[in-house]
Amino acid sequence: MKATEYLIKMFEQEGIRHLFMVPGFHVDPIMSALQIFPDFTGIVAAHEGGAAMMADGYAKVSGKFGIVAGIGGPGITNMMTAITTAFSDKTPIFIITGDAESNLQGRGSFQDTTPSNFDANTFLMPVTNKRLVVTHAETLKPHIDSLLRNMLGVNRGPVQLTIPSDFENCEINSTIKKLSPSLYHPRSLDREACDKIWSYLKNAQRIVVLAGMGCLHSESTEELVHFSENFEIPIATTLAGKSVFPENHRLSLGVLNWFGNPRAIETILGDEIEVLIVLGSRLNQVTTAKWSKKFLPSKALIINDINENSYFGNFPPDLFILGDTKTFLAELNRSSDNKILRHSISERKKWIETINKKIPQFYDEENLSSNKIPIHPARVIKELRAVMPKNTILFSGEGASGFIASHYWICYEPRQHFTQVKSMSPMGWSIAASIGGKAANPNVPVVSIICKSSDLI
Structure with missing residues (x-):
């Protein structure tokens, strides 16, 4: 040929x-x-x-x-x-x-x-x-x-x-x-490093997982949900990792930073977290609130990534575990040592109930039902989410339009949200990328939300 x-x-x-x-x-x-x-x-x-x-x-x-x-x-x-x-x-x-x-x-x-x-x-x-x-x-x-x-x-x-x-x-x-x-989907894990995690979790009650784009690459949603539900551990995601954990789940904190959700921001940047487990995130400026010192937990920062050179060195971890996130989470789920986490389940459950009760899911929630003219962008996203099927894929653009869309749009399944608001954020990307996304999955609705100038690019 x-x-x-x-x-x-x-x-x-x-x-x-x-x-x-x-x-x-x-x-x-x-x-x-x-x-x-x-x-x-x-x-x-x-x-x-x-x-x-x-x-x-x-x-x-x-x-x-x-x-x-x-x-x-x-x-x-x-x-x-x-x-x-x-x-x-x-x-x-x-x-x-x-x-x-x-x-x-x-x-x-x-x-x-x-x-x-x-x-x-x-x-x-x-x-x-x-x-x-x-x-x-x-x-x-x-x-x-x-x-x-x-x-x-x-x-x-x-x-x-x-x-x-x-x-x-x-x-x-x-x-x-x-x-x-x-x-x-490379599968590997430094099991010696993984075994050390239990010493950091032994006396910790308030534990949070921050799931990044590496979880999407590894297709680790099932293991992540299993880990979260088994041990009552709340899950936040990065903007790049949005959709890897169902955002209507009671253990979801939403997206951390830059127009993220208040539950994720106030919880992780507060002073209550003892251990933060980061999965497949580079910990860039967008994710860490411009590298805020408040990002660090009181006891231990644990990072799991398939590439030790991928994350930026702004926050040296107390423990780095080399391996893909799915294999890592599967190991935690089946390890006999995970009984360490079971002792503090009731305390975490009360903590999570308090978070969900005191901290709203979105900022300025009154805008979701605002009757102002012109219509408020938050209400646009709410109404769009309500009429679109749950399996809809969203491509959000650069700038304010992308931030607002990502903040108020709820994802239920993995690979339902994509954005370039990370390091490059080029204008026009959302329109073109959504065409490619629709070609990849023609049976699923695809929505592109852009700023007013992107359609000129």
């Missing part, structure tokens, strides 16, 4: 059904190859940046990865903001760029992205996990395999493959093997 057909067949075997692109001479063979695969759809965007943001949304909703294709040169520069956003968010995106024919490179050919003209590697190096160039037909398969391993696994993120146009139609004779599930 041709190289472009090999690529699409490999993607299709992984359960991917969409590719986002802007056509151009150097990637036109991909358009031709799509005609052979009736169950695989190419979605054409007006701008490469929009196509890459669609791939971002597709990856987030599907839990797999997104694919974007475009020409080299301006195609790459147009994608840069979207690629950087995905990189900062650890979203796996497979980027395909077409290039000038190999025998024309370095000779002043049109849109040549080799080091002799316009070095795409230099642009992409800081914001991709790996970049490879096909230099011969035989290098295509090993390059794809290498990029997939670097895109997924422990350190997820975008990767890029450059294919000179004369190699796009070359013949590939190779068997396609499905990727190991462990690449999508």
